[in-house]
Amino acid sequence: MTRPLLVLSRWLGASAPLWACVVLSLSSGLAGCRGLPWSSTDGPARVKAQIDPITMAGELQVHDGSRVEPAGLQLSPPSAESDWLAGTHVVAIVNGEPIFASEVLHRQSQSLAAAREQLPGPRYRVIQEDLIRKQLKGFVDRRLMAQAMVNGLEDDRHEFLDKQLDTIFTKQELPQLLAGRNLQSIVELKRKLAEEGTSLEVLKEDFHQQQLAMEYLRQSANPRTSFSPAEMMSWYREHLDEFQTKPRVRWSQILVSVAQHTDRDAALRLIESTRRKLLTLADFSSLAQEVSDGPAAADGGTWDWTDRESFQDKRISEALFRLPVGTPSRVFEGEGFFQLVVATEREDGGAAKFETVQAKIEARLGQENRTQEMERVVEELQSGAQVTTVFDQPGRPFLQDVLGRAPATEATGTAQPIHDPSDPSDPLQERLQGKKEIPRERG
Numbered sequence: 001m002t003r004p005l006l007v008l009s010r011w012l013g014a015s016a017p018l019w020a021c022v023v024l025s026l027s028s029g030l031a032g033c034r035g036l037p038w039s040s041t042d043g044p045a046r047v048k049a050q051i052d053p054i055t056m057a058g059e060l061q062v063h064d065g066s067r068v069e070p071a072g073l074q075l076s077p078p079s080a081e082s083d084w085l086a087g088t089h090v091v092a093i094v095n096g097e098p099i100f101a102s103e104v105l106h107r108q109s110q111s112l113a114a115a116r117e118q119l120p121g122p123r124y125r126v127i128q129e130d131l132i133r134k135q136l137k138g139f140v141d142r143r144l145m146a147q148a149m150v151n152g153l154e155d156d157r158h159e160f161l162d163k164q165l166d167t168i169f170t171k172q173e174l175p176q177l178l179a180g181r182n183l184q185s186i187v188e189l190k191r192k193l194a195e196e197g198t199s200l201e202v203l204k205e206d207f208h209q210q211q212l213a214m215e216y217l218r219q220s221a222n223p224r225t226s227f228s229p230a231e232m233m234s235w236y237r238e239h240l241d242e243f244q245t246k247p248r249v250r251w252s253q254i255l256v257s258v259a260q261h262t263d264r265d266a267a268l269r270l271i272e273s274t275r276r277k278l279l280t281l282a283d284f285s286s287l288a289q290e291v292s293d294g295p296a297a298a299d300g301g302t303w304d305w306t307d308r309e310s311f312q313d314k315r316i317s318e319a320l321f322r323l324p325v326g327t328p329s330r331v332f333e334g335e336g337f338f339q340l341v342v343a344t345e346r347e348d349g350g351a352a353k354f355e356t357v358q359a360k361i362e363a364r365l366g367q368e369n370r371t372q373e374m375e376r377v378v379e380e381l382q383s384g385a386q387v388t389t390v391f392d393q394p395g396r397p398f399l400q401d402v403l404g405r406a407p408a409t410e411a412t413g414t415a416q417p418i419h420d421p422s423d424p425s426d427p428l429q430e431r432l433q434g435k436k437e438i439p440r441e442r443g
Contacts, residue, residue: 084128085197092389109196144381145213221373247308247349252301255294255339
């Protein structure tokens with residue numbers, strides 16, 4: 001991709017470093033990204049005017065004051081006998097540009113295709129509409145950023161950028177789409193996508209919108225990269241509950257089963273002899289591998305962090321949390337075995353020390369600041385935007401209602417997690433199959 005990068009830099013002139021960066025990002029792996037890393041604004045959505053959701057979209061005013069007349073755009077839900085993917089349904093108009101139901105639903109296309117085979121029509125349509133309602137805010141925000149990204153470009157530069165993104169889509173996204181569906185040709189892929197209620201053009205446009213929005217955020221947001229010790233300490237004190245830890249211990253065990261020896265006394269003599277060796281500073285791991293037949297014997301008897309309340313035998317937990325670290329316990333007799341333990345590392349619980357979580361706090365502050373900056377960018381675009389949706393009610397814009405009744409969700413093309421038909425934990429798959437995972441209790 002080196003040569004295309006150079007060509008792009010020369011073509012776009014003064015803004016070349018920024019544009020070169022986005023193409024480099026795309027060629028380095030962002031093409032596989034399925035969402036943008038920010039949260040939608042908590043502020044009020046500024047919708048300039050509403051139109052009747054069952055009427056034709058008329059003349060609209062975009063944020064730069066110009067007028068557009070979208071021809072043939074109709075904000076209306078499908079008929080009772082149809083669904084959101086049958087035909088062409090506009091679910092939102094953003095500054096005169098339509099967002100179609102197929103754009104919003106294409107990332108769940110495989111799961112929805114399975115749902116269509118298993119659910120009655122009305123129930124299938126309810127699932128579709130629920131997904132659109134949950135994700136539409138993110139698609140509107142993304143469209144606003146993509147529009148802002150290309151508004152400053154001359155036509156020839158815009159066309160050149162589209163060609164570059166088309167090339168990257170073909171080289172990187174297309175192979176993934178084929179591999180993900182075990183297909184060998186574009187013809188097969190187009191046929192499969194049609195069965196799922198989407199198309200290759202929808203996926204390509206989604207890719208364009210995503211990358212344009214990401215680049216606009218990169219250019220417009222100015223997140224902080226460092227925070228003072230006082231800021232981090234203040235955040236730590238305000239969130240002290242988040243840093244509470246349970247008492248836990250790393251430990252080692254030597255277990256000798258009576259069944260592996262001639263009788264109980266023989267097993268007891270062996271483990272008592274082993275304990276005497278440990279008291280003379282013999283290596284615990286070597287002795288565990290030599291004499292123990294417990295579940296961790298092959299690993300030198302070592303167990304990872306274990307919460308205090310996880311121990312079934314309270315004698316063991318009491319010894320591990322009472323004796324000094326590195327001191328072998330006495331021999332404990334169980335049902336058909338003898339064992340001894342030693343704590344190798346221990347945490348008594350309570351609030352973690354500031355020094356041990358400082359790096360995490362700085363990362364959290366950075367994440368929060370990036371979110372705030374991204375929300376600021378989106379809110380600025382919303383303030384001058386003309387947005388109508390198919391769910392608007394008189395005097396009650398849908399997007400304003402969403403912000404008023406729900407916490408901020410990811411302002412991405414997928415405000416909700418992507419449904420994976422191969423993942424049994426997928427909520428949509430659970431709904432279809434009626435299956436719940438049975439938790440496994442540790443023995």
